[in-house]
Structures are given as C-alpha cells and as structure tokens.
Amino acid sequence: MASTKHTLVALVEDKPGVLNQVASLFRRRGFNIESIAVGHTELPKISRMTIVVDEATTAVDQVAKQLYKVVEVVKVSDITHDNIVARELALIKVKATPTTRSEIIQIVDIFRADIVDVAPDSLVVQVTGDEDKIDSLYNLLRGFGIKELARTGRIAMTRGTAGALVAARRPEKARHRRPPRPRKGEAEISNV
Secondary structure, eight states, rough: OOOEEEEEEEEEETTTTHHHHHHHHHHHHHHOOOEEEEEEEESEEEEEEEEEEEETSOOOOHHHHHHTSSTTTEHHHHTSSOOEEEEEEEEEEEETTTHHHHHHHHHHHHOOOEEEEEEETTEEEEEEEHHHHHHHEEEEHHGGGGEEEOOOEEEEETTTTTTTTSOOOOOOOOOOOOOOOOOOTTOOOOOO
C-alpha cells in the first residue's frame, strides 16, 4: 500500500509569532498534522518549516493554499514525490539493569545509534534515520521498558540542486494585500 503521508516545506520570514499563526490556521481549518519541525536556513531571517500531513485525513492542496494566507510565508513546496533525503531524531530513555545493559548496548550498536547518557537505572539512546528505523529500534527497546521518548518529526530536503526552494518567491497576488486607495481627488483606475 502506498504511503499517504505528504511532506511540505514552507519557507517563512523569521519573525515572532509566525509558528503560532500557522498552528492557529491548522487548528481553525481542522487539519491533522503528523509532525512539524522548524529551524533556521542558510538564508538570513528565513526559517524552514517541514510539515508532514496524512492525505487520508487532510486535503494536502488545501494546506498549501492556506499557508499562503499567512503573510510571512515566502514559499510552499510539496516535496513528497521528489527525490528527497528525510531524517528524524529521537531520544529514547530505556530502563537498564546491570543484567540488561549489555544487551541494550548491542541492540543500539546494530542500529548505529548512540548512548548519550548513562544512569544507574537507565540509558538515553540517540538515533537518527527514517521513521521506520526509529520505530524498529523503539519496538525492540520496548521490551526493556521505555521511560521517556522525544522525537523531532521529519525534516527533509530534495537531493542535489533539482528542488532548490529558495529560487522563487510566491506571486505578489497571493499575499492578499489590498491595493492602495486613491488619494482624494484622484480617479480610481479599474482593470476592465
């Protein structure tokens, strides 16, 4: 069965409140967002939002259209069908006893993950990769007892230069700004 998850990337102006505007927009429209990750880009004052939506529960094209209603959104791209690199980061705190510690370490090594904290009763494992890799490691470690889990959600970009997102800004008409009103005494020009 084909995946119904879509990966959208939005370049936004790095201003206070933009994430809140986007989250409010999703809430008002009833969009179900699988994950959203936000961070700086190589461009000054531009942030990148990677948004994952399930098309089985959310109209993907509507998400993109609604994002353009936020003035600070510069560009939105659906990179789902592009050749992409996608990763996620997870921190998993797993229960560890002296008898189970070496078995946990072996499992972590197989997944090329790292142990980033050791306590008398637990280990914190850091793993990066696609969602399937993280799910597989999580499912193996569940048998030892998971104390805590933190996942970033997907971040993604297109491979090579084919899908550079910085090349174009959205059309000005999509910014939904009103044209200036004519000054007193000026005739209004209409586009007939």
